[in-house]
Amino acid sequence: MRLLPLAALLLLAPLSGRAAPPEPEATPELKARAAPLFAELSKEILTDRDPYASKAFLDRTDSHELLRKADPQAFDRLFEGASQLVDLHRVMVDHVNTTSLREALSKREGYPLLEKPAELLSWRKKYADYQKEDTLRAALLEWTTLPAEVRTALTAAGKKPGEWAGTGYGARSDALEAALNPAVDRLKGSVARTPAEAKALRDQAQKIWTYLDKDVKAALLQHFEKTDAASAALADAESKLGKNPDPALAAKLAEARKSGDVDGMLGKLGSLFDGMNVRNEAVERAGPGRADQRLDAAGRQALSEMLVTGVKREMAGTVVGERLLRMYAKEPFNLVVKPMPAGIMGQYTAHDNVLAVSEDLLLRMAREQGKSAGDLLKGEMFDRALKSTLSTIVHESVHQEQAVWRRDHKVPYWDVVEHEMEAKTLEAAFILQKSAQDPKGYGKFMAENQKSSVFVREGAALANKMQRSPETFRMSIQADYYPAEVSIEANAARAYDNGVMTDMRDQLRAELARRAALPRAQRTALDAAGQAGLQGRFTRDTWVAALPGLKEETLRTMMGRQEQALAARTDARAAVPRTYAEYRARDAETQALAAGVLASLSSPQPNGGFAGGSLTKTGFVPAPTGGGGPGKKK
């Protein structure tokens, strides 16, 4: 799915990009010194697209200043091209199966090589022939690699094999998504009344599965969990009611069976099982739960506030916690408890500066203990809720700190895997030190609740892995948790890519030119009927299609902002090397901090406890001031 951040680019965000101070004029002597270097590098990087020469160029930072002074634009082109080639080469090394490779390529739309699949296939042969050609062809969505169901959907959407060959990867992805949307919508709106029907739905999805976006897959999996649960529960209820059921219960069963949407069906089934005084765990898990097992707005608010107070108390005295508390002394701690998709424990979103914890996780914990939602706000159950979510909140707080750091250091947002490594590392360091300092409280909870809570189990595994071999741990975070996330180097490459914004400016310009050529009466009529703005998210094609429906003044405003944004982004290119260095320095500081925490965990005491690494003994590197990325999910 290729969505344009339109709101940020065009309509909402004030343009804050500062223009870089003008470069002093390069002397003729400087230009003459740089000219042969430029010629050679241009051939190797821009013409030959040699990733090895590119890597050498990126690593030789001592030459950058000379080249940048001699010709900033030419230097930018080289740096961008080299970063992309090194990144693409690494992608070919790291991703050996089609799905993983496609996911990696989808994060790199805009790379010129991806827009010419035939050239990328030739490049593979020359520089990355250990990557199988068939795997790359399938990842690039070459027509002949697509299954019949997908080709049929594309053909129905007007796509032809001939034109497909000349279509870039980004446009292929968009076309595929649009062609598969009707099938996805049908699946999302489906219900299953028997386990066989539920299986048939999964089988249908399987035929197009590999071509679906990660978010679409997640939504479908959630839906299928519900259809599985509902269909199994219908059969269970039927069997338990027997041949001569209570008429009222039989009516409830019939009502559930008739439901046209799966959430409604689960709700009715929940009520039916309550009426039967029987527990059905699948319905409890997938359905909305009984009224007293749900939190209302006031309950969520109260629990969130209690968690903020409790988390701050628990953070105190640990190296990681104290660093976060220094941030929270100046920054808001907007913690909310809210429903989240299955498997997600917490999330920090930079656009609204909110740190969320999974309500479902907490409610399930209460249900498993036979408690109500209200019990989460009291005594022992609140203590369990606090301790089981503590390390998740630390992890997400690190992402907030990363956002603050970007703001304070005036560096742009780069979605780097190193930020996830940092959050996991500091989470593990926190668990270790907190357990060592508080063996009878947090340590005991973490040690004794692993069999009843998979989240506690995961925290314990994470902490031990880091303590036992920090280098193996760091590598495994990327390999096991975030294989598709990209490095600081890949982000450096992206920072140069203005393709999407330039394309949008050109589309706006074309629409304004089209209007200018219309008769006056037609222009007035168009303007009177036009919308004053755009709402929602768009693919490139749906955004272009929406432009003729806007008022001319809106188009002009968008055009002006787009040009300013482009200019600011172009100016910001000069800052890429500094941004790169800042991100690398932060990463190094985190590693030093974690090493300090580990070193402070002294050997076990004679009584079996741990000294726990006091702050004064820990020689950690001072914290960077600051906090995460939009939509960080744990």
Add this chain to the structure above:
Amino acid sequence: MRALLAFLLLAAPAVQAASAKRPVKARPEAAMSRVEEVSGGRFKAAAPKGWRVTKDREGTGLQVTGPAAPDAPAPTASAVYYAKGNPHFKDAADFLARQTAPSPVPIQGEKTGPVEEAKLSGRPAKSLRRDTFAVHRAPAAEPREVAVREELTVLQGKEGFWVVTVSAPAAAWAKQAAAFAAFRDGFKAND
């Protein structure tokens, strides 16, 4: 001209030069896909065919990840080099001591076997087997606990030391034995 430019632009420092080397191509019939040179030449290791390779940027190590069953973590094999003066361990003996020391967060049900004699890169080494637990997160599904077995082999060098770790769900351990043995056998330490 080309030679002059290379001198001007690409001459030492040499640390990065190793990572810019073209990968050594495997023979077509080789059981492993290709040889990775890691950590400034401190070791070489080869990934089993079809396994994904992750190298850390600093060149301290690599992990190879095999195909995963839908409901369990993928098998992995990794090799790391702890250089002399690293902030974590004095030497291989120190590393091994931490493996068997009590943890502030003990893993319930975990069993660590004795340290045994082993060979790595043709040299005497120590190994240790552990039956532990991991949490598997399939996309959009509830995370679940999985029993995992891991085996560490530790080799002391002249200055630093190497750690080779193989890991797989306990239920799939036997199936991965050949790939793990090949990874260990293909590991070449370089002092």
